[in-house]
Amino acid sequence: VVDTFGEIRSMEIVQRGYxxxxxxxxxxxxxxxxxxxxxxxxRKTCVRTFGALVICVWLxxxxxxxxxNASVRVxxxxxxxxxxxxxxxxxDLMMQQSNDGKxxxxxxxxxxxxxxxxxxxxxxxxxxxQLNRCGNSQNRGPNCENVWFTPDSIADPxxxxxxxxxxxxxxxxxxxxxxxxxxxxxPHEKFFSPDGERGVDNQYYRFFACHTIDLNGxxxxxxxxxxxxxLIYRVLLEIRGVDNGQNDNSxxxxxxxxxxPIVVDNVGKAVPWGSLRTSGGPMYRLRGQLVDGLLxxxxxxxxxxxxxxxxxxxxxxxxxxxxxLTPTGAEGIRAGYIDVDQEWxxxxxxxxxxxxxxxxxxxxxxxxxxxxxxxxxxxQTGACTALSSARKYEFVRAYLIHSPKELTP
Amino acid sequence: VKAGTIFWRAAVAGxxxxxxxxxxxxxxxxxxxxxPGATGxxxxxxLISSEQYITTIHEFFGEDIQVDVxxxxxxxxxxxxxxxxxxAAMTPGMLEQADRTARNVAMQVVDEVHRQTLIPCxxxxxxxxxxxxxxxxxxxxxxxxxxRPLTEAELRMQIxxxxxxxxxxxxxxxxxxxxxxxxxxSPKFLYFTEVIEPDPNHPGHSRLNAxxxxxxxxxxxxxxxxxxGLLVAAETGELHTRGGLRRQIDRMLTSPRLELGIxxxxxDLLTFDKFDTLSKDPVIYPAFTRAVARSAKEQALRxxxxxxxxxxxxxxxxxxxSRTFVDVTLGPLxxxxxxxxxxxxxxxxxxxxxxxxxxxxxxxxxNSHPGVSSPTRRGRAIRELLLCQKVPDPPPNVSFKIFEDPxxxxxxxxxxxxxxxxxxxxxxxxxxxxxxxxxxxxxxxAGNLRTEDRGMPIDVSGVLDGRSxxxxxxxxxxLRDHPALGPCLASRLYAYGLGRPMTAADRPWLAYIAKRFRxxxxxxxxxxxxxxxxxxxxAVSNPMLxxxxxxANGH
Numbered sequence: 001v002v003d004t005f006g007e008i009r010s011m012e013i014v015q016r017g018y019x020x021x022x023x024x025x026x027x028x029x030x031x032x033x034x035x036x037x038x039x040x041x042x043r044k045t046c047v048r049t050f051g052a053l054v055i056c057v058w059l060x061x062x063x064x065x066x067x068x069n070a071s072v073r074v075x076x077x078x079x080x081x082x083x084x085x086x087x088x089x090x091x092d093l094m095m096q097q098s099n100d101g102k103x104x105x106x107x108x109x110x111x112x113x114x115x116x117x118x119x120x121x122x123x124x125x126x127x128x129x130q131l132n133r134c135g136n137s138q139n140r141g142p143n144c145e146n147v148w149f150t151p152d153s154i155a156d157p158x159x160x161x162x163x164x165x166x167x168x169x170x171x172x173x174x175x176x177x178x179x180x181x182x183x184x185x186x187p188h189e190k191f192f193s194p195d196g197e198r199g200v201d202n203q204y205y206r207f208f209a210c211h212t213i214d215l216n217g218x219x220x221x222x223x224x225x226x227x228x229x230x231l232i233y234r235v236l237l238e239i240r241g242v243d244n245g246q247n248d249n250s251x252x253x254x255x256x257x258x259x260x261p262i263v264v265d266n267v268g269k270a271v272p273w274g275s276l277r278t279s280g281g282p283m284y285r286l287r288g289q290l291v292d293g294l295l296x297x298x299x300x301x302x303x304x305x306x307x308x309x310x311x312x313x314x315x316x317x318x319x320x321x322x323x324x325l326t327p328t329g330a331e332g333i334r335a336g337y338i339d340v341d342q343e344w345x346x347x348x349x350x351x352x353x354x355x356x357x358x359x360x361x362x363x364x365x366x367x368x369x370x371x372x373x374x375x376x377x378x379x380q381t382g383a384c385t386a387l388s389s390a391r392k393y394e395f396v397r398a399y400l401i402h403s404p405k406e407l408t409p
Numbered sequence: 410v411k412a413g414t415i416f417w418r419a420a421v422a423g424x425x426x427x428x429x430x431x432x433x434x435x436x437x438x439x440x441x442x443x444x445p446g447a448t449g450x451x452x453x454x455x456l457i458s459s460e461q462y463i464t465t466i467h468e469f470f471g472e473d474i475q476v477d478v479x480x481x482x483x484x485x486x487x488x489x490x491x492x493x494x495x496x497a498a499m500t501p502g503m504l505e506q507a508d509r510t511a512r513n514v515a516m517q518v519v520d521e522v523h524r525q526t527l528i529p530c531x532x533x534x535x536x537x538x539x540x541x542x543x544x545x546x547x548x549x550x551x552x553x554x555x556x557r558p559l560t561e562a563e564l565r566m567q568i569x570x571x572x573x574x575x576x577x578x579x580x581x582x583x584x585x586x587x588x589x590x591x592x593x594x595s596p597k598f599l600y601f602t603e604v605i606e607p608d609p610n611h612p613g614h615s616r617l618n619a620x621x622x623x624x625x626x627x628x629x630x631x632x633x634x635x636x637x638g639l640l641v642a643a644e645t646g647e648l649h650t651r652g653g654l655r656r657q658i659d660r661m662l663t664s665p666r667l668e669l670g671i672x673x674x675x676x677d678l679l680t681f682d683k684f685d686t687l688s689k690d691p692v693i694y695p696a697f698t699r700a701v702a703r704s705a706k707e708q709a710l711r712x713x714x715x716x717x718x719x720x721x722x723x724x725x726x727x728x729x730x731s732r733t734f735v736d737v738t739l740g741p742l743x744x745x746x747x748x749x750x751x752x753x754x755x756x757x758x759x760x761x762x763x764x765x766x767x768x769x770x771x772x773x774x775x776n777s778h779p780g781v782s783s784p785t786r787r788g789r790a791i792r793e794l795l796l797c798q799k800v801p802d803p804p805p806n807v808s809f810k811i812f813e814d815p816x817x818x819x820x821x822x823x824x825x826x827x828x829x830x831x832x833x834x835x836x837x838x839x840x841x842x843x844x845x846x847x848x849x850x851x852x853x854x855a856g857n858l859r860t861e862d863r864g865m866p867i868d869v870s871g872v873l874d875g876r877s878x879x880x881x882x883x884x885x886x887x888l889r890d891h892p893a894l895g896p897c898l899a900s901r902l903y904a905y906g907l908g909r910p911m912t913a914a915d916r917p918w919l920a921y922i923a924k925r926f927r928x929x930x931x932x933x934x935x936x937x938x939x940x941x942x943x944x945x946x947x948a949v950s951n952p953m954l955x956x957x958x959x960x961a962n963g964h
Binding site for chain 1 (some may be wrong): 691695696697698700737738740741742744745746747748749750
């Protein structure tokens with residue numbers, strides 16, 4: 001049962017009495033194997049094996065106590081486990097790589113709304129008139145429009161400062177080495193990966209690189225604390241159908257959420273081999289393959305819970321996971337195109353609601369988002385509607401406990 | 410004298426009867442069926458522990474009353490804190506803490522949320538003193554807190570104190586709270602004071618009074634003050650009768666509170682108070698957090714209560730079982746799933762690397778250094794805590810240089826200890842501890858299973874008092890069959906119940922109870938019943954001082 005269903009699922013099956021699952025699996029998989037073996041002249045052995053299976057199931061010999069004991073110990077990814085469970089342990093956007101930020105932003109951080117307001121109304125009298133008329137500096141459209149809600153009502157006088165660095169996380173999403181325009185993508189500059197790989201696409205990073213966000217939303221300390229304390233980060237992966245932990249041309253990756261806390265060590269890092277219950281069924285099921293221990297999933301559109309500084313849910317188009325499996329977890333890239341409109345909703349909500357948490361100015365940012373968009377070209381307008389993106393993810397191995405409801409056919 | 414006559418038949422029958430009686434007597438003595446006479450020890454005065462304080466408040470006033478108390482543990486005597494409690498004094502620091510806690514608890518009891526249920530009457534006016542209602546309250550509460558009815562003088566004192574404060578503050582409940590706080594820092598509450606009285610059945614001898622018997626039994630079995638049933642049994646004199654006493658003991662042995670008592674005893678026996686200060690080097694053992702330490706303690710206690718109470722297992726098998734328990738915090742350390750992450754799950758370990766309590770995370774981590782395992786500490790713990798053997802302290806000028814040098818030539822602990830023990834001064838004691846401590850070397854200083862130490866394969870073979878073993882499981886069996894294991898537990902349990910150190914006069918009774926433990930198949934519940942219902946357990950010697958009696962009368 002363990003070999004066929006995987007350790008957790010088999011435990012649930014036996015504990016919850018899901019005999020139907022076992023019978024169905026027997027019909028689909030075990031019976032052909034038995035027939036084959038019987039044909040090879042090993043009838044007695046097969047009958048004994050089958051009898052033991054039936055007795056085990058029907059007599060509930062595998063109670064919860066022995067089920068735990070009987071579970072396969074998954075020591076490494078090359079073992080014969082059918083499933084590999086993972087829980088998100090950390091992620092990184094690599095927003096600021098150099099100590100002073102001069103490499104990425106030689107001219108300094110993005111101009112704020114106030115700087116643009118000062119430039120837009122150059123005299124003290126003009127500013128006073130604007131305030132008297134419109135109430136605050138964010139309502140500086142021609143008819144006092146709020147620049148976050150109607151960002152195209154004016155053009156900011158100061159330019160938007162985007163990242164100038166050459167290195168970013170990511171993979172080659174458009175298939176070109178130079179970022180030239182294609183049928184579905186817009187021209188853009190490429191990055192090198194931290195490993196020196198060429199052709200990396202990450203316009204999302206280019207947009208955010210000069211925001212003064214390393215002090216708040218994107219800081220590593222905040223991310224780590226968030227991973228530890230906030231349930232929005234509790235993302236589980238289950239890689240199913242793994243016949244070979246190194247090379248397997250067909251696996252399924254199910255993405256779940258969980259409401260359980262993770263176990264952390266003395267420095268707050270997630271500890272592998274924790275047990276977490278899935279919250280309901282999988283949010284997504286992705287097809288993928290393992291190539292020399294690297295899990296690569298096929299592109300799929302997913303909605304991913306916001307992860308930093310009040311970010312809302314992100315629509316990631318053509319999302320793909322490139323995760324290198326290790327004995328205790330997995331590490332790699334989540335790449336894909338982030339929908340511009342969706343991103344602006346999240347971004348402007350934060351800006352408008354809290355007075356500019358990222359420190360940028362609405363019209364310039366709105367314009368830059370559209371200008372930097374490099375994927376999912378609208379065939380009608382020829383404009384791109386999404387930004388290439390990538391984040392580095394770290395997962396640790398985990399035991400996923402599926403709810404009985406999910407296991408019910 | 411003719412053969413076959415009735416005379417000869419009677420003679421043969423008589424001889425056979427005498428032989429049978431003699432044989433039965435011999436067998437009975439051999440099997441420990443006859444309880445030796447016991448002179449008893451002095452009545453005791455035991456300082457309340459933090460756990461007993463919290464249990465008392467929660468039992469009487471409800472578990473939603475916050476009790477923030479953490480008295481420093483008393484001195485450990487004959488391996489037990491419970492014995493130190495009978496010689497402990499109230500330090501100024503402890504009194505200050507008790508006073509703060511008492512005021513806090515009293516304030517909660519009389520607050521608007523709790524007064525409806527905890528105060529059995531309504532005052533005439535909430536702004537004035539009400540002696541009638543105060544009397545009802547203190548008569549009820551005082552009986553539970555002092556473990557006996559209050560004398561009229563005590564009752565009047567509490568009512569007067571409450572009335573004075575109520576009058577000054579214009580608040581009946583404030584007065585009640587003030588007076589209640591006074592009761593909670595009274596020695597009559599903070600000390601379990603045993604009182605003796607003349608024994609009417611044995612003129613010239615003394616006995617514990619019924620309330621003291623109730624407290625002694627209750628502390629022994631529940632680690633808690635007597636409940637209503639025991640107090641009623643004391644009031645009616647039931648505890649002075651053999652049948653009444655047995656009924657109460659049987660009731661207590663089937664109560665869920667028994668688990669609290671067993672946990673308290675084994676926590677004391679195994680020095681689990683050290684968990685409060687247990688820490689590991691976070692660089693060497695990053696996964697050993699405070700949460701892991703808490704769970705490790707709970708794991709050991711769950712194993713003990715599950716094996717001894719729920720399964721009613723043989724005490725000795727506690728050191729051979731491959732069963733353990735894991736929660737979501739410990740699951741990662743065993744690399745095992747926890748099917749219900751909100752709860753504990755039983756887990757069957759690889760029997761080759763399992764020796765019950767000995768291989769529990771708590772025992773291993775507690776008896777190690779912060780950054781490395783310690784065969785010496787582990788061996789000493791087994792000798793002293795489980796076999797009741799004394800291992801001398803190391804001499805003050807001993808050098809640990811060879812053992813602790815991480816860059817030293819000797820890699821494995823066995824080699825380092827061997828080199829360290831080459832000093833003749835050290836060798837004597839290390840011969841006692843190291844061979845058995847090395848049996849647990851497959852577990853590092855945080856209790857995690859390992860197969861090598863600093864790159865060297867680990868040799869866990871050794872000899873325990875003539876019984877050789879090659880792995881930890883065999884070591885568990887060797888300890889299981891050690892003749893001192895059962896008697897050690899019996900004697901510790903007896904001393905724990907009496908609350909006083911054992912003396913030479915107790916030896917015959919200790920030998921008897923050890924035999925009974927063996928005859929009963931090393932079942933803990935039977936041992937508890939034997940001890941609690943024995944004459945020796947409740948016996949007291951004649952008083953040399955009348956102090957306990959004076960204290961009980963409120964002087």
